[in-house]
Amino acid sequence: MTQALGIDVGAATTKMVAVDGEGRLLWHWLEETEPRIEEQVARFLAAAREALGPLDGVPLIATGYGRRLIHQATRRVTEITCHALGIYRELGHGGTLVDIGGQDSKAIRIGPDGSVVDFVMNDKCAAGTGRFLENTARRLGVGLEEMGQVALAATDEVTISSTCTVFAESEVVSLIAHGVGVPAILRGLHRALVQRVVAMVRTVGLEPPLMLSGGVVRNPAVCRMLEEETGHPVLLPRHPQLMGAYGAALLALAETGRRGDGENTG
Amino acid sequence: MGLPAAWRYHWNVDLLGRAALRVNRWLAQRRGDAGWNSQVLAPPLRVSAWNKELIARHYLAGRYANGYRKVAWVTSGAPVELLKALDFYVLYPENHAALCGAGRVVVEIASEAEDAGFSRDLCSYARTDIGTVLSGKTPVGRLPRPDLLMACTNICQTVLYWYRVLAHHFRIPLILIDTPFIYTEATDHAIAYVRRQLEEAVEVAEEVAGKPLRMERLREVGRLSQRASELWMEIMERCRHRPSPISVFDQFIQMAPVVEMRGEPETVDFYAAMLREVDERIARGIGVVKEEKRRLLWDNLPIWYRLRYLAEFLGQHGAAIVASTYTNAWGELARMIDPDRPFESMARTYMHPILNRGTGEKLALMRRMVEEYKLDGVILHSDRSCKPYSIGQIDQRDRLIREVGVPALLLEADHNDPRAFSEEQVATRLSAFLEVLGLA
Numbered sequence: 001m002t003q004a005l006g007i008d009v010g011a012a013t014t015k016m017v018a019v020d021g022e023g024r025l026l027w028h029w030l031e032e033t034e035p036r037i038e039e040q041v042a043r044f045l046a047a048a049r050e051a052l053g054p055l056d057g058v059p060l061i062a063t064g065y066g067r068r069l070i071h072q073a074t075r076r077v078t079e080i081t082c083h084a085l086g087i088y089r090e091l092g093h094g095g096t097l098v099d100i101g102g103q104d105s106k107a108i109r110i111g112p113d114g115s116v117v118d119f120v121m122n123d124k125c126a127a128g129t130g131r132f133l134e135n136t137a138r139r140l141g142v143g144l145e146e147m148g149q150v151a152l153a154a155t156d157e158v159t160i161s162s163t164c165t166v167f168a169e170s171e172v173v174s175l176i177a178h179g180v181g182v183p184a185i186l187r188g189l190h191r192a193l194v195q196r197v198v199a200m201v202r203t204v205g206l207e208p209p210l211m212l213s214g215g216v217v218r219n220p221a222v223c224r225m226l227e228e229e230t231g232h233p234v235l236l237p238r239h240p241q242l243m244g245a246y247g248a249a250l251l252a253l254a255e256t257g258r259r260g261d262g263e264n265t266g
Numbered sequence: 267m268g269l270p271a272a273w274r275y276h277w278n279v280d281l282l283g284r285a286a287l288r289v290n291r292w293l294a295q296r297r298g299d300a301g302w303n304s305q306v307l308a309p310p311l312r313v314s315a316w317n318k319e320l321i322a323r324h325y326l327a328g329r330y331a332n333g334y335r336k337v338a339w340v341t342s343g344a345p346v347e348l349l350k351a352l353d354f355y356v357l358y359p360e361n362h363a364a365l366c367g368a369g370r371v372v373v374e375i376a377s378e379a380e381d382a383g384f385s386r387d388l389c390s391y392a393r394t395d396i397g398t399v400l401s402g403k404t405p406v407g408r409l410p411r412p413d414l415l416m417a418c419t420n421i422c423q424t425v426l427y428w429y430r431v432l433a434h435h436f437r438i439p440l441i442l443i444d445t446p447f448i449y450t451e452a453t454d455h456a457i458a459y460v461r462r463q464l465e466e467a468v469e470v471a472e473e474v475a476g477k478p479l480r481m482e483r484l485r486e487v488g489r490l491s492q493r494a495s496e497l498w499m500e501i502m503e504r505c506r507h508r509p510s511p512i513s514v515f516d517q518f519i520q521m522a523p524v525v526e527m528r529g530e531p532e533t534v535d536f537y538a539a540m541l542r543e544v545d546e547r548i549a550r551g552i553g554v555v556k557e558e559k560r561r562l563l564w565d566n567l568p569i570w571y572r573l574r575y576l577a578e579f580l581g582q583h584g585a586a587i588v589a590s591t592y593t594n595a596w597g598e599l600a601r602m603i604d605p606d607r608p609f610e611s612m613a614r615t616y617m618h619p620i621l622n623r624g625t626g627e628k629l630a631l632m633r634r635m636v637e638e639y640k641l642d643g644v645i646l647h648s649d650r651s652c653k654p655y656s657i658g659q660i661d662q663r664d665r666l667i668r669e670v671g672v673p674a675l676l677l678e679a680d681h682n683d684p685r686a687f688s689e690e691q692v693a694t695r696l697s698a699f700l701e702v703l704g705l706a
Contacts, residue, residue: 065694075706078697078701079698080698080701081698081701116701116702117667118673118702120676203660203664205664205668
């Protein structure tokens with residue numbers, strides 16, 4: 001039976017998760033984030049009620065960039081704390097979590113007890129995020145799903161020097177004009193993204209094991225290159241995109257236990 | 267000195283202005299806390315009204331100074347005692363720029379400099395000042411035209427080029443005091459080098475002032491300077507008390523006199539009164555944050571256009587910033603001033619600002635502050651404009667976390683340019699940091 005809900009309103013996608021009294025993931029829902037978040041969340045809750053039954057009294061914690069817009073939430077908590085909680089419960093240990101979302105990436109060092117020891121988030125630039133690959137994939141005419149495979153199969157690799165997503169696109173166009181093959185460019189693009197992420201990891205200090213979450217996990221080249229660049233194997237959760245929402249739900253559940261009852265989700 | 271100018275100055279500043287500003291202060295003090303609308307922060311100190319009076323009178327005097335008093339524009343780390351002893355009206359473009367920042371007019375003013383070709387990568391204080399010079403725009407009415415410039419490189423190298431621009435624009439002399447960087451300790455020959463520059467500066471300043479420097483007057487200014495700095499240090503040290511009677515945000519506001527009116531008797535009186543009021547708060551158990559749960563350190567310049575926002579944001583969660591390396595800089599050197607050996611001690615003192623010393627020194631200061639003020643975390647403002655202050659912060663943050671065991675956050679912004687401040691990103695980082703501190 002549903003005991004708690006978590007919602008993660010990210011810049012690219014919105015995720016909702018329901019957990020039972022043991023903190024097990026019962027149900028989840030994922031859509032691209034729409035401009036009218038309030039309406040979208042109302043729809044999410046309707047879908048949850050349809051799948052899970054009435055949700056009266058079930059607490060909901062909101063996280064992600066749009067967390068303040070969720071008036072149904074009992075509380076709002078940052079994605080740093082929620083991701084750490086979600087992955088800690090899922091994998092059962094601390095370490096260093098890298099989360100690469102659609103428009104945001106972060107590195108979180110998690111202590112042996114699941115608490116956040118340190119974190120860094122990317123600033124003012126999309127070149128360390130999923131959007132970087134998405135934009136350039138479109139420019140190259142390669143599907144998002146296959147670009148990782150193409151990059152891994154490439155025999156050559158070129159260096160992409162632009163540190164900006166928009167200028168990287170121009171650089172890609174120029175490389176094509178010089179006759180460089182698409183696989184080599186793709187491999188270079190993945191390398192540029194991963195190196196930016198690794199710089200963040202170094203800032204918090206890599207405490208193994210290295211864990212990865214976020215939508216970019218579906219791209220096998222990112223995982224492989226992250227292993228190459230850090231020299232550490234990368235551990236993945238079962239639902240890489242849900243860790244923020246899952247952590248939020250776990251937090252809501254923990255607070256229910258503390259309070260003895262939940263507030264109304266409506 | 268023109269008679270009409272002197273008459274105008276006395277009439278507008280000494281008579282009308284002084285009286286009007288005194289009445290204003292009296293009214294503000296009578297109003298007291300009425301109208302204070304924060305649920306989480308204690309109201310401003312009563313001496314704030316005096317501070318406002320001092321600053322208003324300072325800029326009013328500047329407005330009527332030309333033609334009556336000689337005017338010098340100086341950097342925040344300049345050995346101002348020399349100029350005060352020669353009765354210059356001294357203007358601090360950095361303080362004026364900060365005032366523009368707090369008044370949220372920087373974008374309009376700095377754009378004037380940017381339109382003239384000054385890069386947005388240049389310090390926002392410099393852009394604000396040059397923007398004011400080029401356009402005349404200022405929230406204080408009018409800035410006096412300088413007769414003399416004094417730049418000291420103990421805070422950054424930008425001032426060197428900034429003041430050359432001013433010297434070129436106004437076609438006036440520029441005194442440059444070059445202070446060699448101190449990696450570990452100041453060497454005797456470096457102190458002698460700075461001392462010689464100060465002695466040479468006197469000749470130029472005397473010529474512009476049209477009068478000779480009297481050593482007794484210099485010693486007197488030195489004593490007043492030292493006393494104000496000592497009181498300022500004592501006030502900051504009162505924040506070791508739990509709950510802290512004032513926050514760093516109060517210090518940012520109340521530091522203006524010790525920077526720009528150092529060496530004047532009323533500045534000493536002002537800080538003596540402030541210390542009394544702070545002690546009164548301690549005696550009555552008043553904390554600046556109503557429910558102080560965590561105590562933090564701030565590194566680097568303030569974010570002038572968001573002081574209240576940050577104070578409220580942190581205060582709502584029970585976090586008080588009670589110490590900063592920045593405000594500390596105007597107190598920590600007080601002990602080096604020796605009024606009886608003015609040149610020798612000025613040379614030594616003005617070589618020692620935190621920005622003129624190795625980054626390890628700043629780390630050592632932060633470690634000491636964490637211990638002495640019993641701090642739970644550190645916020646390092648990575649200031650886009652102030653490179654000398656921001657360099658080394660990544661390593662300092664790392665070592666504070668690993669060696670001192672306090673959580674530390676790097677917050678990217680700019681001290682004066684709101685275009686480099688992203689509220690959503692700042693809010694998320696601060697919230698996450700507060701969660702790490704257990705203040706969800």
